[in-house]
Amino acid sequence: MEPAVMIINPKIKNPVALPLSSTEFIVTLTDQYGCKNSDTVLVGVLDIPVAYAGPDLVLEYLFSASLTAAAPGTNEAGSWSMVDGSGVFANAAVLLLM
Numbered sequence: 001m002e003p004a005v006m007i008i009n010p011k012i013k014n015p016v017a018l019p020l021s022s023t024e025f026i027v028t029l030t031d032q033y034g035c036k037n038s039d040t041v042l043v044g045v046l047d048i049p050v051a052y053a054g055p056d057l058v059l060e061y062l063f064s065a066s067l068t069a070a071a072p073g074t075n076e077a078g079s080w081s082m083v084d085g086s087g088v089f090a091n092a093a094v095l096l097l098m
Contacts, residue, residue: 006018024041026039049073051069052069053068053069054069
């Protein structure tokens with residue numbers, strides 16, 4: 001496979017490609033008689049989604065907060081999680097802090 005610099009072990013039958021952007025690779029196969037054939041394959045790399053749930057909040061003497069986020073784009077999914085502290089997610093749209 002070419003460009004081999006973006007391939008982990010390009011000589012095995014199922015190599016792993018690690019391009020940073022969409023890249024067209026040339027795949028060349030050689031049979032037991034030495035006959036060669038090649039084709040191209042496009043490995044598409046999607047942009048990394050950016051999560052934004054609004055500005056940071058400091059909760060002093062507050063026991064709940066409502067957070068909203070932009071809806072995920074095409075072929076994206078999202079979920080809430082705690083980075084620090086403790087809390088309970090009442091549902092996918094509501095976070096209760098404790």
